[in-house]
Amino acid sequence: MAIALKFNTIKIINTIQKDGLLQKLYKAKSSTTYQYRKLIAAAEAGTLTDKQVEVLKHIFNETVKFSDLHSTIYTNVDDGYGMNFNPIKVIKFIHDDSLFKKLYEATAGTFQYRKLLDAAKTETLTAEQVEALENIYQNIIIVSPERSFKYSKLKEVRRKTPIRYGKKQLEADIANAGGNATPSQSTLLLLAELETLKNTIAYRAIQDHYKGTNKLSDDNHQKIQEAVRSFNTTLIEIL
16 A cells, blocks of 8 residues: 655655665666766756656655655655755764764774864865765664754854965975875965065065166066066956
C-alpha cells in the first residue's frame, strides 16, 4: 500500500544521497552520473531540467513511496526549507560533542576547531573536510528532531574581510602552506612590490619638483607614464 508522501525535489535528492541503490537507479534512468552537489544547487535555484525532474519523480513514485525503508528516509531528510547544510554551523555543532568529533576524525583527520572554523569562514575547507561535515549533517543532525532543533539555533558568523593583508602575514601563510601561494596571494605579493615602487617613484618626483634635483630624467618619466597607462588600461578591462 502506497504511503501518502508529497513530492519534493530537494527531499528526493537527499534521499537518493543516502542510498546506493537509488543512486544506481537514477544513473540508469537518466543515463548520467548522480552528482549530488549539482542536483541540490539546481533544485535550490529552480533550474533542474525536465529530464532530471522526470527521473526524480519516477524514483519517488515507483520506489520510495512503496518502500518502508526509503519512505522513512524521505520523511526525515531535509526539505530545503527548515534547514540547510552550513559548514560553519556543523563545525560548531560537532565542537560540543566528543562522539561527533570522533566521527569526523574517522574520515577527515584531527578535528581542530579553530582552524576548521577559520577555513569554513574563508571558504578554504578541503573537499575531504566538506564531505565529512556533510555526512554528519545528513546522517546525524537532520534525522533527529532534537539535534535539528539545536542545529537551527546555531548562528553562522563569517569573519569580516580584513582591509589589509600585509606582506609579512602573506609570506607566513604561504610558508605554512608548504610554500605554495594561492593565485590571490601571488597577486597581493606583486601588488606589495608595486606599492613600494610607486612610493619610491613618487618620493623622487616630489624631490625633483620641490628641491630642483634630477633623480628622474625626462626619459625616465616617459617610460613611467607609458608603463602606468598600459597597466591602467589592462586593469580597467578586468575590473
